[in-house]
Amino acid sequence: MSPNDSTDDNELEMYGRMFVAVDMIENCQEFTSLIPEVRSNLVYSRPAPLTRNDVLAVDGRITIVQGMPRAAGKPRFGASSHMARLIIEVSRVDPSIRAGIDFANDPKIARWLEGYCRSKGWIFSSIDRRNEPEEIKEAEGASMPWKVMEAIRAAGGRVPKITYETGAVGKEPVSVLLGRDPIEVAVEVCEIARLYHAGYKP
Amino acid sequence: MSPNDSTDDNELEMYGRMFVAVDMIENCQEFTSLIPEVRSNLVYSRPAPLTRNDVLAVDGRITIVQGMPRAAGKPRFGASSHMARLIIEVSRVDPSIRAGIDFANDPKIARWLEGYCRSKGWIFSSIDRRNEPEEIKEAEGASMPWKVMEAIRAAGGRVPKITYETGAVGKEPVSVLLGRDPIEVAVEVCEIARLYHAGYKP
Amino acid sequence: MSPNDSTDDNELEMYGRMFVAVDMIENCQEFTSLIPEVRSNLVYSRPAPLTRNDVLAVDGRITIVQGMPRAAGKPRFGASSHMARLIIEVSRVDPSIRAGIDFANDPKIARWLEGYCRSKGWIFSSIDRRNEPEEIKEAEGASMPWKVMEAIRAAGGRVPKITYETGAVGKEPVSVLLGRDPIEVAVEVCEIARLYHAGYKP
Amino acid sequence: MSPNDSTDDNELEMYGRMFVAVDMIENCQEFTSLIPEVRSNLVYSRPAPLTRNDVLAVDGRITIVQGMPRAAGKPRFGASSHMARLIIEVSRVDPSIRAGIDFANDPKIARWLEGYCRSKGWIFSSIDRRNEPEEIKEAEGASMPWKVMEAIRAAGGRVPKITYETGAVGKEPVSVLLGRDPIEVAVEVCEIARLYHAGYKP
Numbered sequence: 012m013s014p015n016d017s018t019d020d021n022e023l024e025m026y027g028r029m030f031v032a033v034d035m036i037e038n039c040q041e042f043t044s045l046i047p048e049v050r051s052n053l054v055y056s057r058p059a060p061l062t063r064n065d066v067l068a069v070d071g072r073i074t075i076v077q078g079m080p081r082a083a084g085k086p087r088f089g090a091s092s093h094m095a096r097l098i099i100e101v102s103r104v105d106p107s108i109r110a111g112i113d114f115a116n117d118p119k120i121a122r123w124l125e126g127y128c129r130s131k132g133w134i135f136s137s138i139d140r141r142n143e144p145e146e147i148k149e150a151e152g153a154s155m156p157w158k159v160m161e162a163i164r165a166a167g168g169r170v171p172k173i174t175y176e177t178g179a180v181g182k183e184p185v186s187v188l189l190g191r192d193p194i195e196v197a198v199e200v201c202e203i204a205r206l207y208h209a210g211y212k213p
Numbered sequence: 214m215s216p217n218d219s220t221d222d223n224e225l226e227m228y229g230r231m232f233v234a235v236d237m238i239e240n241c242q243e244f245t246s247l248i249p250e251v252r253s254n255l256v257y258s259r260p261a262p263l264t265r266n267d268v269l270a271v272d273g274r275i276t277i278v279q280g281m282p283r284a285a286g287k288p289r290f291g292a293s294s295h296m297a298r299l300i301i302e303v304s305r306v307d308p309s310i311r312a313g314i315d316f317a318n319d320p321k322i323a324r325w326l327e328g329y330c331r332s333k334g335w336i337f338s339s340i341d342r343r344n345e346p347e348e349i350k351e352a353e354g355a356s357m358p359w360k361v362m363e364a365i366r367a368a369g370g371r372v373p374k375i376t377y378e379t380g381a382v383g384k385e386p387v388s389v390l391l392g393r394d395p396i397e398v399a400v401e402v403c404e405i406a407r408l409y410h411a412g413y414k415p
Numbered sequence: 416m417s418p419n420d421s422t423d424d425n426e427l428e429m430y431g432r433m434f435v436a437v438d439m440i441e442n443c444q445e446f447t448s449l450i451p452e453v454r455s456n457l458v459y460s461r462p463a464p465l466t467r468n469d470v471l472a473v474d475g476r477i478t479i480v481q482g483m484p485r486a487a488g489k490p491r492f493g494a495s496s497h498m499a500r501l502i503i504e505v506s507r508v509d510p511s512i513r514a515g516i517d518f519a520n521d522p523k524i525a526r527w528l529e530g531y532c533r534s535k536g537w538i539f540s541s542i543d544r545r546n547e548p549e550e551i552k553e554a555e556g557a558s559m560p561w562k563v564m565e566a567i568r569a570a571g572g573r574v575p576k577i578t579y580e581t582g583a584v585g586k587e588p589v590s591v592l593l594g595r596d597p598i599e600v601a602v603e604v605c606e607i608a609r610l611y612h613a614g615y616k617p
Numbered sequence: 618m619s620p621n622d623s624t625d626d627n628e629l630e631m632y633g634r635m636f637v638a639v640d641m642i643e644n645c646q647e648f649t650s651l652i653p654e655v656r657s658n659l660v661y662s663r664p665a666p667l668t669r670n671d672v673l674a675v676d677g678r679i680t681i682v683q684g685m686p687r688a689a690g691k692p693r694f695g696a697s698s699h700m701a702r703l704i705i706e707v708s709r710v711d712p713s714i715r716a717g718i719d720f721a722n723d724p725k726i727a728r729w730l731e732g733y734c735r736s737k738g739w740i741f742s743s744i745d746r747r748n749e750p751e752e753i754k755e756a757e758g759a760s761m762p763w764k765v766m767e768a769i770r771a772a773g774g775r776v777p778k779i780t781y782e783t784g785a786v787g788k789e790p791v792s793v794l795l796g797r798d799p800i801e802v803a804v805e806v807c808e809i810a811r812l813y814h815a816g817y818k819p
Contacts, residue, residue: 027636229427
C-alpha cells in the first residue's frame, strides 16, 4: 500500500502548513484581543476551489481557553462555511490567494489597520454593508460575492490584504486578512496582534 | 489539610452540576443546530452574584466539533462576561434563577419557541433592540440591565423562561433560557433541540 | 423534569470533587516527574463499591502534554479497571477509603516516601511481588486482592496511606496513595510532588 | 516575511504526514485493543536523526478516550524519549526507516503477528530481554542499542517490519512496527488491528 494512497502530496503539505499556522496562533497570547464574538477561523483552499469541501478550516473555529487562543478542533476540509465562501470568491479574481483569517473589528482597530497597511504598502479596503442592495441581502448566499466584489472595487480592482466591514443588523462585523498560505496569514496576523496590543502607532 | 480547604461544599456541588449539564449538552447532537455564530455559553451563579467571578461558565464557550456540541474548555468562575452579566441582573429580580444558556434565534425559531412555551405553561418574552434608547446603547455595560428589565416588563413583571431578542446593528440576536441550575437548563434546552429538530409542532 | 433526575445529589458532589481534584493535579507541574510509563489514574468510588462501574476515574488516564499533567478525558464511572479493582478491595477493609492515585516508583522515590510517611505519621507499606504465589499470578483477577491484603498485612492490619510495590516481569511497579476523597488525595500527592522535586529531605 | 521562515518544506510535509497518520489511528476503533498500559506512540524522524529533537512524536502518547484511540496532545519534535531512541538506532542500520509505532504484546498476539508477517512476506523478529547482559541493563541508555541490534541479528541482519519483545522485570513488553513514514505505519497497524479484532487467521 502506498504511503499516501488517499491523500496526495499537496494535501499533506496543506495539512502541514495548517498545523504549523494554527500552532503559531495558539501561541500568540495577544491574538485573544482580536478574536471576535463569532470566533476566528483560518482557511486554506485547494487551488481553484469550487465548494467548501475544497477548503481546509479549523473545526469549531479558534476560541479563547485559559486566556490563550485555542483551536476547538482539528483542521478539516469542509469545516467552514462563511470563510470558505469568501476564499472561493476571492480565488476567482486572484488564484494565488488561498488562505485567510477573520478577526475583530471596531472603529479603533479599523483606523489602526488602515495606518498599518499604509506603512506596509498593503492594500486596505473597507465595505459598508448599508450599501448592500436589498435583493442581495434577501437572496441566500448572495452576500458574499457582493462583499468580495465591493472590497475589490473599493481597492481599485485589486484584492486587498486587509478588508474592514461595517456591521449589518444581526451581523457582527469582522476584519479579514488574506494571503497565499496559512503560515503567511498566521505570521502577519500575529504581528498585527502583538503590535496593536503593544500600543505601536503605525 | 482538609479535603476541601479552598472550595466549600456548595461549590463542589456547583462544579458537579455544571459537569453533568455540559456532558448532557455535548451528547445532544440536535443542539448543534441551535448554536449561534457567537457560540453558546452555559452559566451558573453563586447565590446573590455580584461580579462575573461569582458565575461559573464554560471557558471558550460551547462550539461544534466533528458534528457534536463541544465545550472548548472547562467550567471556570469568571469565564463569561455577557451571560454572567445577564444572570446577575436577573438574580436581582428573582434570586432563585441561577443558571442560563444562550442559543440561536431567527424568526422561525422564535415562533416555534413561543408556541412551545405556551404548551408548557412557560413565560415567553421578546425584546426589540430597536427600542433601546440611544443613551443606553452608548453607555458601556448599560445594555444588559435594560434588556433584562425590558424582557421582564414585557412578561408582566415576571422572569421569562425563554427570551427572544431581535438583532441590533453588529449584534447577532440570541435566545436565552433560564432556570434554577444548569442541569435543569440542559435538560430543557436539549428537549427543545430534539423536538425542534424532529419537526414537532407545539 | 427534576433537575437531577438520573444523577443523585451524592453523585453530583462526587463529580464536583473529581473535577476540582483533577484541576489541582493538572496545575501541579512537579507532578509530571511522578507520572509513570503506564500513566496515573485518580479514582473515586461510591460507598461500598461492587464493580468498576461504581468507581469514577479519568477516562484515558493522566498523561503529560506540553510539560504539564493532563487528564486525557473526563471523569467517568467505569473508566478504570486496575485502580478500580484496588479501591474495591480496600473498601472491604476500610469503607472510609474511597479514593486513590497511582504514581511513579523507583528505589529512590520509595526511600523518600518511607521517610515522608514517617514524618507525617502516615502508615507506609511495601509489597514484593516476587512473593506472589504462582497460582495467584495465573488466575485472572487474583493479583489485586493478594496485593491489597499483602500491603495491609505488612502494615499490621491497617490500610496504609502509601504503598510501594516492587515490579514483576512485564509489570511496571507503581506507588499508590489512598484517601477519603479525590481532593484529599490530590492535595497530598501534589504536596509530595512539590517537596520531592524541591529536594526536601523528610 | 517568508511563509515558512523557520520551518522548511520537508518539515511541513512531515507535520502533514503525522497529522494524517494520527487521524487514521484516532478513527480506528479496533486499535484500542492494541494500546498497551504504557500507551502507544507514533514517531517520525528527520533523515539521519541524532537526538530526540529530530523526531516528531505525539505529545502525551496515544491513549483511549470514550472507547476510541486519542492522541493526548499534538505532534511535537522531542515529545518522545523511548521510541525516539529506537528510531535513531534503527536509522543507523537502514536510513530509509524513519517511522514506527509501539503497541500491545502478549503471547497470543505474538503468534498472530508472526503468522501475519509470514503471509505478507514481512520480516518478523523477537527479542528475549532475559538475554540482555547485566552490564547493559545497568548502563543508562544502553538497552535500546542492544535491543535494536538483537532484533536485527535475529532477523539475519535486516531491519524487521515487526519486532516482538518479551518483558523484563518492571518493563511492559511491547511490539513495534517500523516503516518509511507515519502514514504507511498507520495504514499497516490499523489493518493489523482490524484483522486481529475480526478473528482473521493469517
